[in-house]
Structure formats: structure tokens, C-alpha cells
Amino acid sequence: MSYPWWHVPFLTAPMLIALIATVHVLVSHYAVGGGLFLAVETSHAYRHKDERYLAYLKQHAWFFVLLTVVFGAITGVGIWWIIGLASPLATHFLIQTFVFGWATEWVFFVIELTAGFAFYYFWGRLDPKTHVAMGWIYAIAAWISLVLITGITAFMLDPGRWPETHNFWDGFFNPQFLPQVLARTGGAFLLASLYVYFHASFRCRDREHLRYIERRSSRPAMLGSILVAVGGLWWFLMLPESSKAALQGAAVINVLMVIMFTLTIVVFALLYLGPYRNPGWLSPGFAIMFLGFGLAATATGEYIREAVRKPYIVYNLVLGNQVLVEDVPRLRSEGFIEGTTWPSAWLAARHPQLTQRDSEGRLRIDEQALLGLPAEERVDIGEVLFMYHCNDCHAAENGVNAMAHLLTGWNREMVATSVRHPEQLKYFMPPWSGTEAEAELLTDYLMQLRPELPPGMDFGEGPGQPLSMLPGNDNASEEVR
Amino acid sequence: MDPNGLIAPVNELGYPAPFWFLIFFRVLGFTLHLLPMNLWYAGTITAMLLGLSRVPEARRFSARLMSQMPFIIAFGVNLGIVPLLFLQVMGYRVFYSATILMAWQWLSVIALLCxxxxxxxxxxxxxxxxGMDALARWQRASGWLSALLFIVIAVIFHSAMLTMAEPGSWPALAEQSGRAAAVYGTAHALGNTALWTRMLFFLGLAMTTTAAYVAFDGAVLAGRESSEYRSWTRGFAPKFYTFAVLVYAGGGLLYAAGWEPGLREYMSSGSLLPLNLLTVLGPGLPLLILWLGRNVPAAGLWALIAQFLALGLQAVSRQLMQNQQLAPYLDIAADPLKMQIGPLAMFLVSFVAGLGVLGWIIARLVEANRKGVVSGE
Incomplete structure (x- = not known):
């Protein structure tokens, strides 16, 4: 890790990524699907000289511009902002690898923006053919943006042949690329229709016209549902084995999967029974609920997609704690602090007697001398290790996956073993990337975080007494005491 | 802590294109971004102040600029992506650390901008x-709030860029707002005098852009406005530009006075002197055009073109200055070149094709504007 770690108490910095990214995708899918909706429907309305529908579409285009061009675009930049702050190594890795993918996406973003403004603000001033062309330019540019970004985000879940070739195209056209493009395109269709229902239910007072809008939007929504289902299944089949295992093995993901499937089935059922078969159901309340379910299903799906990457940020390349996989052996032999920029500078400033420069000018740390430090200073260094090695996913005392709660009642041996072999404790945790001495210091820090068992609990040897070790494990039970 | 020990090491992933190419796009992108960014930074507050004027044409300009502002912001944000992307490619060894030190401020840009x-x-x-006269109080307040927020955003950006170019300040910032070698992201550069002199200098520059835009609006965009309005823009723009140049010059002098002697020497050294003199005097050309062209309707167009050139010179000089500030800590050209020919070609082809599509769209819009309403509305 070459950068300072941003310590966000309680929440942990990466949770901010999840927060902003989730909010963004709820609008960005609409930015794609809504563009296609407006292009197709405006063309249809012109063809049938349907002035009433055109008037509605213009109203919808204003809502669309306000939501996607402002909120969608700014939160999109927000993701870029937050990943650079909370996950700088992985961000640098992705930017250096895909900079021209991002630059190309920017070109389509400019086109999208210009065509989108032209489409709305020149409504009535462009002839129908040119007006529809603007709609299509927007829609195609927005969809290409989706494709380009999906190539990069899908790379994080499975980089395909990139680790061997370091070739842009091998990384971009990774095994996850097509399934995710399909699922996201479907999601864009589906969410766009839900946004249309939401908007129309409030803005369209004429029930008959509302039914017409419902009917028109139900087909792309049904198509979207099919694409989501096919893309989702394909996504699952193409997942790396570790992600499949995480889907099945992690309790939180299990719960979220149930929620996502339930919500998705509810949305499909409501769509089929409501707008598709009985297009009179739509009311503001129904539309809010419908959109709410759709957004909740999408947000849950996005969270799961992110979570199954663990312990990696980029599969087999960058670990969740900002360590390159290829650096793990070196860090284990030379030391985590020695191999990380800010902690090593911190240690050199606090404990100059423990560090020296080698003939090449590299900072070297006397690992064994670390263990000779007074207890308080060992804990201080242990906290540094915790910040840089663990705080990506774990808060300290309270908050997200707080260590204090996870370690309640543990003895030193259990903590020390977990520190040395986290990937064996839970296979979705990164491996220990430090020396034996550093593992001891981290254990020191974690032990002073660890609370005793909650008082009053009786496991058979009296309230508040942890069970003694099994016969023959006397050394361990001695250490507990 | 030793600031040299805080600089991220060179990454073996390397640069995906030659150094000059990355610098070129970074400077080009920054120049393109400067134009709309200057308008929202100085233009919003100018428009709000002119909205208080009793001169009808001043109020008219205020309304026109604020009506155009959503597009200016949209394109300004969009055009800011390129320089920041290439900054991250080339300046990763200092960019991430500087922004993480002030993470909460840096992240707040997103909320404030929204x-x-x-x-x-x-x-x-x-x-x-x-209409302007019947605006409700809360609508007026929104305009003022936006003007204020754009200034706050400018402070944050200046803080971040200043901190990035001064790794020497990092140890103190980390000590003040950190724990266990990690940082809380609450550091700021508000106590750094250079922040405020730099702000003043860039505010002056942004005001010159706004003044040039006043003339451009009257000359090019205000075809349907009264001749009094167009004439007012030709009269107001040179006066406002002159005032802006005074702020720019005053801010610039204060800013340069705070530079390290080595930096001052470098910026006035033989090879860079002509370029930096041109940069300093850059706003002189638009100023001259505005004063001499008070009776020439097309002067506004030329003034904005000259302003664009002045901004381009600023972007080049600023880049050179930043490289020099960072030189004691790192060599930004040291990364190995790992050329990505295919992706680069994809970008260049889409860039050129994109320009073609944009040209087609703009031509249709100009044509539609000339013809007036076709249908609907």
C-alpha cells in the first residue's frame, strides 16, 4: 500500500463506496433505459401523430434530464472520487490499466450530454426526423457508456487472461463481460419502465392515457425482466468458484440473496399482472411501491455483486486490504510495515532506533526489535497494522464488522491463530501479509480491544467462566488465564 | 515524518502512452474545463450581483447567464473528467495521498456540486x-446559495491541488489529523497563505473569462435581444475585464511573492521566461480587443477566442510550475512506458468520430435556431 489509509470510524471507508455506488446505479440504469424509451416512444408518437403522447414524453424528458444529467452524472463522478479515497491502490491499478477505456467512455458521455440537451431543449424546434435522431444518438451513446464501464467493473470480478498477457482487450472482454452487459441492459429497460410508471402516475391525470402509457412501457419492461433473468443466470454460471462459494457460504449474502430474489420475483409478478395484463392498476401508491421494489432489488443485487469479490478488489490481483497478491510473499518475509509507504515513514519517525537504510537507500526495520518494545508501544504499532491490514472491512470498537464484537471472549491463542491465518478462518478474508513479529503486535492490539464474555453467561462451569481447555491442552488453558 | 518517505513508489504498470501525449491531453482537457469552470466560479456570483442592478441590460445579462448556467455546469463537469483522469495517470504518486489527507472535504465536492x-x-x-422580477424568495436564495457553493468548491479544489504540489506539508497535516499512521481525512490548507493568494489570482482570471463571455454573449448569442442590450455588453465587458485584470494582477503578485526562491528562479529562467511572460500578459490580448472593439459587433467572438488562448497558456505554465514544485520529491516522467496501442487507437478514433457527431448536432441546432419553432409547444 503506497498511500495513507483513510480511517472512517464506525463505518469504514469502503462502505462509503457501496453507499455512493448503489445510489448511482439506481439512476445510471435509468439514464440508459430511459434514453432508449424516449427514442423509441418519440419515434412512435411522431409516426402516429400522437400529440398527446408527445406532450407527455416532453414532460418525461424534463424529469429525465433533471434526474440523470444532474444527479446521475454527479454521483457517477462521486464514485470515481470515493474509490480514489477509499481504495487508492485498486483505483490506480484500474485507471492505469483501462485509462483509454475510461477516456473513450468520456467521449460518449460528451455525446450523450449534448444529444440529451438537444433532445429536450430543442423539442418543437427540430423537425421530427432530426429530433428522433437526437434521441437515438443519446440512447446509443448511453448504452455504449454502459458497455465500456461494464467491461472494467466486470474485470474486477474476473480479469480473464489479463494476468498472463497484461493485454487491455483480454481484461476488457473477460468472462463476466457479456453476462453483465446483458443483465445491466435488461436492468436498464426494466428500471426505466418503473420510473415511467412513477412519473406518469403523478403527471398523467387522464386514466385512459395513463393506461396507454402503461401498456407501451410494459413490453420493454418484460424484455428487461427476461434479460435480467438470463444475464443473472449466466453471471452466476461464469462466477469464479470462490465467488460461488461466498454466495452459498456467507450468511449476510445468503440473506441478501433471498431478499433480492423475492423482490425480483415480486417486481416480475407485479409487472405481468399489472401493467402488462391489467393496465389500469397504476396509481401513485402502486407506482411508488413498484419503483421502490425495483430499486431495492437493484441495490441488493449491486451489493451482492460487490460482496462476492471478497477477499479481492480485483480477483487474484488486488486484495481487499489494498495489497497486491504478488506482494504477499515479500511482505510476509520482509514485513508489512517495511513494505508499506506511510506506516514505514511513521515507524521511522517514532522509532528511529528500529530502522536503518540499506546500501540501496531502502528503509529496513529490525523485526525482532519490535518485540522488545514496551507493551504500550507494541499496541501502538499493532494499531497501525490493524488500520492498514484490517480496517478496510473491520471497524475497531464499534461499527461495521467491529473487531471488538467479533473477538468477544476469545483467548490470545485464538486471536493469534486468526491473525496468522485469516484466509483459513474465513476464505473470503485476505491472507496475513506480515512477519511473525508483526502478527504478535497485531495480536497485542486486538487483545486489548477484545471484551470479556458478557457477564452472567453460564457454559457449565459457572456464570462468566469460559470453559477450560480439553484435557491435554493445558498449555493453552494456562495462556487463557 | 520525512516527506520523501511518503511519496508512493513508481508503479510497474507504467504509462499507457508516451509522456508528451498524456501531458498534452491533460493540458488540453484542463484548458477546455477552465472556460466553463471560470463561468460558474466567477460568473454565478457576477450574475447574482448584476441581478441587483437597476440597469435593465445588466439584469438582462444576469438572467441570460443564469439561464445558460445549467449547460455551462454540465459541460464544465464533463470536461473536468479528462484532466483529472490524466492527472491520476501521471500524478498518482502524490494525487491520492493529498486528497486522502483531506478526504472529507474532497468528497464533499460531490454533495456541494449537486x-x-x-x-x-x-x-x-x-x-x-x-421572470426575474417575480422570483420567489426561495428561488433567489437558491441562486445565491449556488454562487456561494461554487466559491466553497473552488477553495476545496485549490486546497487539494496546493497540498498535492507541496508534499513538504504532509507530515504536519497527517500528525494533526491522523491516528496510527492512518488519517481521518480532516486536514485542510486553510491556514496556508498561498491558498488565499492563489484563490485571488484564479478569481481574477475567472472574472476575465466572465467579462470576455459578456462580450461573446452580446456578439454571438444575443441575436434576438435588443440593440441596447448588445451595445451594453460591448460597453460593460471592457470595464469589467479591466477590473478583473487588476484582481488577477494583484492576486498574481501576492501569489508569486509567496513562492520558494527556487521556484521563482525557475519560472523566470531563460528558457521559460518568454512562455511565462506570455502567460502573465495573456489577458492583455482580450482586453485590447474589448477596448478597441467597442463598436465592432464581432469583437466579442474574438475576445473569447483570445481568452481561450490565455487560458491555454495558463494551463501550460501551471503544469510546468507543478512539475517543478514536485521535482524535489519525484520525477513524473520516470514511469516506464507500456504502450497500449489498440486502446489508444480506440480512444483517438472515437474522439475524432465524436467530434464529427458533435459537429453534426451543433449544426442541426444552429439551423433550428435560425428557423424557429417547427412543431409542438
Whole structure:
């Protein structure tokens, strides 16, 4: 890790990524699907000289511009902002690898923006053919943006042949690329229709016209549902084995999967029974609920997609704690602090007697001398290790996956073993990337975080007494005491 | 802590294109971004102040600029992506650390920008529906709030860029706002005098851009406005530009006075002197055009073109200055070149094709503007 770690108490910095990214995708899918909706429907309305529908579409285009061009675009930049702050190594890795993918996406973003403004603000001033062309330019540019970004985000879940070739195209056209493009395109269709229902239910007072809008939007929504289902299944089949295992093995993901499937089935059922078969159901309340379910299903799906990457940020390349996989052996032999920029500078400033420069000018740390430090200073260094090695996913005392709660009642041996072999404790945790001495210091820090068992609990040897070790494990039970 | 020990090491992933190419796009992108960014930074507050004027043409300009502001912001944000992307490619060894040190401020840009953007929309929609005189109090407040937020955003950006170029300040910032070698992200550069002199200098520059835009609006965009309005823009723009140049010059002098002697020497050294003199004097050309062209309708167009060149010179000089500031800590050209020919070609082809599509769109819009309403509305 070459950068300072941003310590966000309680929440942990990466949770901010999840927060902003989730909010963004709820609008960005609409930015794609809504563009296609407006292009197709405006063309249809012109063809049938349907002035009433055109008037509605213009109203919808204003809502669309306000939501996607402002909120969608700014939160999109927000993701870029937050990943650079909370996950700088992985961000640098992705930017250096895909900079021209991002630059190309920017070109389509400019086109999208210009065509989108032209489409709305020149409504009535462009002839129908040119007006529809603007709609299509927007829609195609927005969809290409989706494709380009999906190539990069899908790379994080499975980089395909990139680790061997370091070739842009091998990384971009990774095994996850097509399934995710399909699922996201479907999601864009589906969410766009839900946004249309939401908007129309409030803005369209004429029930008959509302039914017409419902009917028109139900087909792309049904198509979207099919694409989501096919893309989702394909996504699952193409997942790396570790992600499949995480889907099945992690309790939180299990719960979220149930929620996502339930919500998705509810949305499909409501769509089929409501707008598709009985297009009179739509009311503001129904539309809010419908959109709410759709957004909740999408947000849950996005969270799961992110979570199954663990312990990696980029599969087999960058670990969740900002360590390159290829650096793990070196860090284990030379030391985590020695191999990380800010902690090593911190240690050199606090404990100059423990560090020296080698003939090449590299900072070297006397690992064994670390263990000779007074207890308080060992804990201080242990906290540094915790910040840089663990705080990506774990808060300290309270908050997200707080260590204090996870370690309640543990003895030193259990903590020390977990520190040395986290990937064996839970296979979705990164491996220990430090020396034996550093593992001891981290254990020191974690032990002073660890609370005793909650008082009053009786496991058979009296309230508040942890069970003694099994016969023959006397050394361990001695250490507990 | 030793600031040299805080610089991220060179990454073996390397640069995906030659150094000159990355620098070129970074400077080009920054120049393109400067134009709209200057307009929202100095233009919003100028428009709000002119809205208080009793001169009808001044109020008219205020309404026109605020009505255009949603587009200016949209394109300004969009054009800011390129320089920041290439900054991250080339400046990763200092960029991430500097922004993480002030993470909460840096992240707050997103929320502030969103608020400012919607504030401008509220004001612009009010102008369109009820007109400036009938704006409700909350609509006016939205306009003022946006103007204020754009200035706050500017402070944050200057803080971040200043901190990035001064790794020497990092140990103290980390000590003040950190724990266990990690940082809380609450550091700021508000106590750094250079922040405020730099702000003043860039505010002056942004005001010159706004003044040039006043003339451009009258000359090019205000075809349907009264001749009094167009004439007012030709009269107001040179005066405002002159005032802006005074702020720019005053801010610039104070800013340069705070530079390290080595930096001052470098910026005035033989090979760079002509370029930096041109940069300093850059706003002179638009100023001259505006004063001499007070009776020439097309002067506004030329003034904005000259302003664009002045901004380009600023972007080049600023890049050279930043490289020099960072030189004691790192060599930004040291990364190995790992050329990505295919992706680069994809970008260049889409860039050129994109320009073609944009040209087609703009031509259709100009044509539609000339013809007036076709259908609907």
C-alpha cells in the first residue's frame, strides 16, 4: 500500500463506496433505459401523430434530464472520487490499466450530454426526423457508456487472461463481460419502465392515457425482466468458484440473496399482472411501491455483486486490504510495515532506533526489535497494522464488522491463530501479509480491544467462566488465564 | 515524518502512452474545463450581483447567464473528467495521498456540486416561468446559495491541488489529523497563505473569462435581444475585464511573492521566461480587443477566442510550475512506458468520430435556431 489509509470510524471507508455506488446505479440504469424509451416512444408518437403522447414524453424528458444529467452524472463522478479515497491502490491499478477505456467512455458521455440537451431543449424546434435522431444518438451513446464501464467493473470480478498477457482487450472482454452487459441492459429497460410508471402516475391525470402509457412501457419492461433473468443466470454460471462459494457460504449474502430474489420475483409478478395484463392498476401508491421494489432489488443485487469479490478488489490481483497478491510473499518475509509507504515513514519517525537504510537507500526495520518494545508501544504499532491490514472491512470498537464484537471472549491463542491465518478462518478474508513479529503486535492490539464474555453467561462451569481447555491442552488453558 | 518517505513508489504498470501525449491531453482537457469552470466560479456570483442592478441590460445579462448556467455546469463537469483522469495517470504518486489527507472535504465536492447544480436549476426554471422580477424568495436564495457553493468548491479544489504540489506539508497535516499512521481525512490548507493568494489570482482570471463571455454573449448569442442590450455588453465587458485584470494582477503578485526562491528562479529562467511572460500578459490580448472593439459587433467572438488562448497558456505554465514544485520529491516522467496501442487507437478514433457527431448536432441546432419553432409547444 503506497498511500495513507483513510480511517472512517464506525463505518469504514469502503462502505462509503457501496453507499455512493448503489445510489448511482439506481439512476445510471435509468439514464440508459430511459434514453432508449424516449427514442423509441418519440419515434412512435411522431409516426402516429400522437400529440398527446408527445406532450407527455416532453414532460418525461424534463424529469429525465433533471434526474440523470444532474444527479446521475454527479454521483457517477462521486464514485470515481470515493474509490480514489477509499481504495487508492485498486483505483490506480484500474485507471492505469483501462485509462483509454475510461477516456473513450468520456467521449460518449460528451455525446450523450449534448444529444440529451438537444433532445429536450430543442423539442418543437427540430423537425421530427432530426429530433428522433437526437434521441437515438443519446440512447446509443448511453448504452455504449454502459458497455465500456461494464467491461472494467466486470474485470474486477474476473480479469480473464489479463494476468498472463497484461493485454487491455483480454481484461476488457473477460468472462463476466457479456453476462453483465446483458443483465445491466435488461436492468436498464426494466428500471426505466418503473420510473415511467412513477412519473406518469403523478403527471398523467387522464386514466385512459395513463393506461396507454402503461401498456407501451410494459413490453420493454418484460424484455428487461427476461434479460435480467438470463444475464443473472449466466453471471452466476461464469462466477469464479470462490465467488460461488461466498454466495452459498456467507450468511449476510445468503440473506441478501433471498431478499433480492423475492423482490425480483415480486417486481416480475407485479409487472405481468399489472401493467402488462391489467393496465389500469397504476396509481401513485402502486407506482411508488413498484419503483421502490425495483430499486431495492437493484441495490441488493449491486451489493451482492460487490460482496462476492471478497477477499479481492480485483480477483487474484488486488486484495481487499489494498495489497497486491504478488506482494504477499515479500511482505510476509520482509514485513508489512517495511513494505508499506506511510506506516514505514511513521515507524521511522517514532522509532528511529528500529530502522536503518540499506546500501540501496531502502528503509529496513529490525523485526525482532519490535518485540522488545514496551507493551504500550507494541499496541501502538499493532494499531497501525490493524488500520492498514484490517480496517478496510473491520471497524475497531464499534461499527461495521467491529473487531471488538467479533473477538468477544476469545483467548490470545485464538486471536493469534486468526491473525496468522485469516484466509483459513474465513476464505473470503485476505491472507496475513506480515512477519511473525508483526502478527504478535497485531495480536497485542486486538487483545486489548477484545471484551470479556458478557457477564452472567453460564457454559457449565459457572456464570462468566469460559470453559477450560480439553484435557491435554493445558498449555493453552494456562495462556487463557 | 520525512516527506520523501511518503511519496508512493513508481508503479510497474507504467504509462499507457508516451509522456508528451498524456501531458498534452491533460493540458488540453484542463484548458477546455477552465472556460466553463471560470463561468460558474466567477460568473454565478457576477450574475447574482448584476441581478441587483437597476440597469435593465445588466439584469438582462444576469438572467441570460443564469439561464445558460445549467449547460455551462454540465459541460464544465464533463470536461473536468479528462484532466483529472490524466492527472491520476501521471500524478498518482502524490494525487491520492493529498486528497486522502483531506478526504472529507474532497468528497464533499460531490454533495456541494449537486446542491449548487440543483440550486442553479431552481433559479433558471424560475427565470423561465415567472421572470426575474417575480422570483420567489426561495428561488433567489437558491441562486445565491449556488454562487456561494461554487466559491466553497473552488477553495476545496485549490486546497487539494496546493497540498498535492507541496508534499513538504504532509507530515504536519497527517500528525494533526491522523491516528496510527492512518488519517481521518480532516486536514485542510486553510491556514496556508498561498491558498488565499492563489484563490485571488484564479478569481481574477475567472472574472476575465466572465467579462470576455459578456462580450461573446452580446456578439454571438444575443441575436434576438435588443440593440441596447448588445451595445451594453460591448460597453460593460471592457470595464469589467479591466477590473478583473487588476484582481488577477494583484492576486498574481501576492501569489508569486509567496513562492520558494527556487521556484521563482525557475519560472523566470531563460528558457521559460518568454512562455511565462506570455502567460502573465495573456489577458492583455482580450482586453485590447474589448477596448478597441467597442463598436465592432464581432469583437466579442474574438475576445473569447483570445481568452481561450490565455487560458491555454495558463494551463501550460501551471503544469510546468507543478512539475517543478514536485521535482524535489519525484520525477513524473520516470514511469516506464507500456504502450497500449489498440486502446489508444480506440480512444483517438472515437474522439475524432465524436467530434464529427458533435459537429453534426451543433449544426442541426444552429439551423433550428435560425428557423424557429417547427412543431409542438
Amino acid at each position: 446542491l449548487a447544480y440543483y440550486g442553479v436549476y431552481i433559479y433558471a426554471v424560475g427565470l423561465r416561468t415567472v
